[in-house]
Amino acid sequence: MHAVDHINLAVNHGFAQVGIPIIIGDGIKGNDYIEEKINKKHFSSCYLASVLKDIDCLIVLSHLTGHMLTGFGAAIKNLGMGCASRRGKLLQHCLVSPEINKDKCTGCGLCAENCPVDAIEARAGKYFILEDKCIGCAQCVSVCPYKAVKIVWSQEYDMLSEKMVEYAYAVTKERKCFFVNFCLYITKECDCMNKERSGFISDLGVLFSADPVSIDKASLDLVIERQGYDALGQIHPKTNYLASLQYAQTIGLGSLEYKLVEI
Ligand code: SF4
Ligand code: SF4
Structure with missing residues (x-):
């Protein structure tokens, strides 16, 4: 899949109507990347989309959804997977070569x-x-x-989540970031699934934060609080999103602590 396919898909999903330019960050063939050194457990270097070399501030808009491999998708996934080059995505997903x-x-x-x-x-x-x-x-x-x-997909759920967290860390290391999580129309699977799905739990609102770990933890806690049970965790029982958030805090991506201020 090349940049043209990605752009066509985005247009088909209605992104063009929002009036925001669609830029595929790792080049026409997905081969353009920059290397960011992090020296963490899984990666000493991360291969991020080359467009990030010109970006020192990011506003990360994320849609809270479930995810079959990582349990949920929101700010951290948007950073770690969304900002990785094709090579970076492959290294997160696979234990072996294609x-x-x-x-x-x-x-x-x-x-x-x-x-x-x-x-x-x-x-x-x-x-x-x-x-x-x-x-x-x-x-x-x-x-x-x-x-x-x-691609030979890895079934090591926890390892994939930790690798994604390390990529998210690489993105934020040299850049100021602000996060907006849309906890609306929450679906069981992530938005890259090529089919229309409906929300399965009630809308929770829109969260803002400068901390990707806090905002994701707060979003997931809200699901539990409003639904009365861990709706996302139960859909994807092989995943352990809490462990990945804890790992994110351990490596310095952000904090599990937060204070919700309603506006
Ligand atoms: S075989 Fe491995 S190193 Fe060679 S092009 Fe494919 S992924 Fe890259
Ligand atoms: S995998 Fe086979 S068909 Fe595909 S590029 Fe390589 S040689 Fe050609």
Whole structure:
């Protein structure tokens, strides 16, 4: 999927009507990134969308939803996944390198030509990825014209959440950020799902904060308080969003403490 596909999808979802320019931050093919050093448990460096090099202040508008891998999506997910380059997204999602589906592979060799570390080799007219050489840049995923290179999704829910938290930390490290969480029309799955869904719990309001951890914790607490149970946690029982918020506090992304001021 390239920037043009992303923009078309955004237009189809009605974003053009809002009158805000749609910019895909990691280039036409998703290969443009900047490296931010963080030296944390999972990553020593994060690969963020290159557009961030020109941005020193972010206003992060997020829609609170459930999420099948991270339990919920809001400010932290918008930062960590939303601001990652294609390579950064792949490194968060995967424990291993991508795989080539040999039934779909035509042997055109485009992936091997574009691999920056020569991790793809030809064998009997098909191409294969050498796991020990692959750096997970996802270049091969984006260049294959036959969609033969597929990402091997990790099922390590907690690890994915912690990696996402580290990316969020990388984004905020050098930038001032302000967060707005729309806790309205809350859906079971995240907004990237390509189907229309309806809200499944009542609207809670719009939250504002300068702290991504506080605002996400407050949003999730509001769900529990208004619904009388942990509606998002129960939909995705394999996930543990509280652990990821605690990890976010541990690495200095923000604080679990907050004070709600109604206006
Ligand atoms: S670009 Fe796709 S079709 Fe071409 S060799 Fe690589 S995997 Fe096969
Ligand atoms: S992910 Fe990057 S490094 Fe790995 S095989 Fe594909 S192009 Fe090469």
